[in-house]
Amino acid sequence: EAGVAQSPRYKIIEKRQSVAFWCNPISGHATLYWYQQILGQGPKLLIQFQNNGVVDDSQLPKDRFSAERLKGVDSTLKIQPAKLEDSAVYLCASSLARLAANEQFFGPGTRLTVL
Amino acid sequence: GENVEQHPSTLSVQEGDSAVIKCTYSDSASNYFPWYKQELGKRPQLIIDIRSNVGEKKDQRIAVTLNKTAKHFSLHITETQPEDSAVYFCAASMNTGFQKLVFGTGTRLLVSP
Numbered sequence: 001e002a003g004v005a006q007s008p009r010y011k012i013i014e015k016r017q018s019v020a021f022w023c024n025p026i027s028g029h030a031t032l033y034w035y036q037q038i039l040g041q042g043p044k045l046l047i048q049f050q051n052n053g054v055v056d057d058s059q060l061p062k063d064r065f066s067a068e069r070l071k072g073v074d075s076t077l078k079i080q081p082a083k084l085e086d087s088a089v090y091l092c093a094s095s096l097a098r099l100a101a102n103e104q105f106f107g108p109g110t111r112l113t114v115l
Numbered sequence: 116g117e118n119v120e121q122h123p124s125t126l127s128v129q130e131g132d133s134a135v136i137k138c139t140y141s142d143s144a145s146n147y148f149p150w151y152k153q154e155l156g157k158r159p160q161l162i163i164d165i166r167s168n169v170g171e172k173k174d175q176r177i178a179v180t181l182n183k184t185a186k187h188f189s190l191h192i193t194e195t196q197p198e199d200s201a202v203y204f205c206a207a208s209m210n211t212g213f214q215k216l217v218f219g220t221g222t223r224l225l226v227s228p
Contacts, residue, residue: 004158031213031214040220040221041220041221042119042121042204042206042218042219042220042221043159043204043216043218044218045215045216045217048213048215050213055213056213056215091158091159095214102214103149103161103164104149104161104214104216105161106151106158106159106160107158108157108158109158
């Protein structure tokens, strides 16, 4: 089966600019996650969707980050305006169901550099 | 909230040796503990996981042990090979109606031939 797809793979922007990332989860996976992975650290959950509804966005900096998952499939994550500290890899993951003990499958990530 | 600590941050071994990576978690309600391997520039991939009703799980050269009382779990890799070189992340999750993984800071494992 096809894995989680993300685009773009790399993005370089200047601070205060806007950027958007796209994710297409594995077909049939109801749960979608966006993680931020800063160099040398583990992934940190930003937001979690169950179908097209948000179930956890407690760690999303809502003054600048937004995300949506229209029709419960693809998702976009936006940063506006970007700051230097947003430089990181943004990983999308999906899982079959929302319950615990379900494997999360990760996409290749988008590496964002903010200058 | 949950906090996961992971040690060591780097681990160098000779090919054929064993490697052990340890993690501790703070929330006793956590009940799912996966381990992910991330090669340089690649996506994290699940290599093994354990649930709180099991004390140990093994899959060929890798095994995970869980001590719920002490709130720690460990990854054991035996007969290490150069292709085991990667960053390994532990994670913990509670079942609060949905899964929320909290990751450790990672261990960079280097296996020298």
